[in-house]
Amino acid sequence: MLWWISGGIVLLALIVLIVVALSVMSRLRAFDNAARAMQARLEDGQRRVEPRLATLQQTVEQMMPQLEAMAAQQAAKQRVIENS
Numbered sequence: 001m002l003w004w005i006s007g008g009i010v011l012l013a014l015i016v017l018i019v020v021a022l023s024v025m026s027r028l029r030a031f032d033n034a035a036r037a038m039q040a041r042l043e044d045g046q047r048r049v050e051p052r053l054a055t056l057q058q059t060v061e062q063m064m065p066q067l068e069a070m071a072a073q074q075a076a077k078q079r080v081i082e083n084s
């Protein structure tokens with residue numbers, strides 16, 4: 001008789017464990033779907049931004065000599081003012 005009660009408790013515990021495991025798996029599946037959607041959006045955004053970043057980098061590289069020349073002129077003017 002005691003074995004039947006013990007076996008019933010173990011069986012009930014296994015059933016509860018299986019139900020909880022299935023519940024957790026369904027929630028994890030939902031999180032996986034959300035993560036995949038966010039990853040796809042991130043990759044799409046990256047594809048859209050990369051050409052703009054390349055254009056911006058090229059513009060900055062083209063402007064650097066002008067900016068360096070302007071900085072040199074400003075430094076020369078500052079030295080002239082300091083020497084006066």
